[in-house]
Amino acid sequence: MKHALTTVLALGAGTATAQPFTIESSTIDAGGGTLSSSTYTLSGTIGQPDAGVTLQSANFTLRGGFWTSGDTPTRLCADQNGDGIVSPADFSAWVANYNIQDPRADTNQDGFITPADFSAWVAAFNQGVNGPVCPN
């Protein structure tokens, strides 16, 4: 059995080429379901200990979070404190997010948190509600 697994891995490595990567949103957690009434519908999965965790290497970022039944929740990129508005308080929030390498500080959405994100944040701030949208 060990030999078979090694062979499979070797084949997989042999087919890896320089192609773009795509990983669809998914969950490997157990359970989940939908509750509904005449007015409301709630879908979810409990037991997602990976929510909020970010793994990052030089080239890739993997963020854990809660799945949704539709679109990924978004916010204005300039809204760094998540209060739903773009205000000067978001400058301090961007600095705080930058210092702890919070993914929200990646304002230019290139997968890296660098000083270039400050320029992107200023541009997004100046665009106000017409600014770019980022994932929550």
Ligand SMILES: [Ca+2]
């Ligand atoms: Ca804000």
Ligand SMILES: [Ca+2]
């Ligand atoms: Ca960035």
